[in-house]
Amino acid sequence: MQRILEKKHFRNKQKEIEYISKKLQSYDWKTYPHRCLLILDDFASHPLLKNREQDMCRILKKLRHFNISVVICVQTAKSLSKDVKRILTDIILFPGLSEDEFHGTYERVHGR
Structure with missing residues (x-):
């Protein structure tokens, strides 16, 4: 692309x-559902995801209604904006995070 x-x-x-x-x-x-996967690699700090008023954030909120899955690959969960974290359904963390970082990320995502 x-x-x-x-x-x-x-x-x-x-x-x-x-x-x-x-x-x-x-x-x-x-055909419905579309069964589509959109992969955004190193996209977390992109200006299109920084503000919930950006078109990309709006699109991400709507894609689930069309059975389109989105994967955002990032180095650290801290690089994702709060608005993007709020619409997450799943988060996968690979080795490299300490237990404290994991709990901090969990609390930020789930608001606890």
Whole structure:
């Protein structure tokens, strides 16, 4: 996808998002559920996820209604914004976290 976007030479992110949206709509899937997986790698600190008013955060909230799963790969859970953490259904932590860091992450995600 990145190569396609670079090839199109979009001048701003809005045009890029519009292109992606139109492209996805053009596939006109007939099956339901769509059974789609969107993987965002090293995307946690991206400006599109920093604020819940950003289009990407809004899209992430709606995708579950269309049976589209999203995986966000990050180095540390601290890099995810609170808004993104609030809409998480699952979180997988791999070795590298201390028990204190794990409990801190759990409390931040679940608000306890």
